[in-house]
Amino acid sequence: ATGPDIGGAKLDSSRLPSRIDNSIRPQYPAVYKQRWGACGQFASVASIFTYEMNVLNGTSADTDATRFPAHFSWNMMNRAKNKGSEAYHGWEVAKRIGVPTAKSYGGVRLNKIGIWPNGYEIWREAMEYRVSGYRYSPANTIDQLNEARGWLFDRNQSKSDKEVIGGLFALDGRMGELKKVTVTIPKDNYAAGEDIWTRWGPTGYGHGITCVGYDDKVGYDMNGDGKITNDLDLNKDGKVTLADWERGAYIVVNSWGEKWSKYGRIYLIYSAMIDPTWKRGNYLGRVEVARHIPRRTL
Secondary structure, three states: OEEEEEOOEEEEHHHOOOEEEHHHOOOOOOOOEOOOOOHHHHHHHHHHHHHHHHHHHOOOOOOHHHOOOOHHHHHHHOOOOOOOOOHHHHHHHHHHOOOOOHHHHOOOOOOOOOOOOOOHHHHHHHOOEEEEEEEEEEOOOHHHHHHHHHHHHHOOOOOOOOOOOOOOEEEEEEOOOHHHHEEEOOOOOOOOOOEEEOOOOOOOOEEEEEEEEEEEEEEOOOOOOOOOOOOOOOOOOOOOOHHHOOEEEEEEEOOEOOOOOEOOEEEEEHHHHOOOOOHHHHEEEEEEEEEOOOOOOO
16 A cells, blocks of 8 residues: 655555554653643644654653753744643644743642743743644545554654654644543453543543554444445445544554553544534644754854
């Protein structure tokens, strides 16, 4: 099987393993329990930016010196109130201003809303840790799914001379039907006893989470016919597409603490990303980071 064109070359999806979980890498921080409506920044900065910066620096996310705060960017966006924010807000802050380490900032999260850090050294350190670019890509087709799996595996750099550590994604969904869309995989099935989201919206408040990997073997019987298939036209649109798949899921980490679901992790079935009622939820956000040492400051 082949995927879309990437840099003029055709992606070969057969090279991809059936499961990738980048959250078990030392570059990924421990599961956070967010404070207030800062989910977008816990995903984009505290989790993804931290991971990417540790991959770049060859370090581990095991101390505040190598972790980055969610509230630094969030407090610039929340109007000093408990307001939400988008993942790209954090990446824009990191691109234009930078983000200091959690050690300098005073932790990954603060005890008060609307606090901006005071002191030159904090802002000077922030200059060093930057986002160089980010983009959002859809995940509505099998080709797009294969490209996303390739990013999670090796950033689609299969011809690189050195080992390439896979990337992460930021996801944005709605949580109004959380109880209805959260199901437990039945016994005698692969990953039995673990939770899986069967939809990603369309009502309720928005919520940002981090996609850390995928598992092609995870599935759920969506239409109740006693089988888990990827070759039946379940939505009756006259064709079999990714929207009909019952097997295959992203691995996502939520910022609601380790006691939520299984150690803060849950599966999100591939087909859940295709939802015309919540188009923003159909996109995967990715970022690249850089170190920047300023020669002059004012």
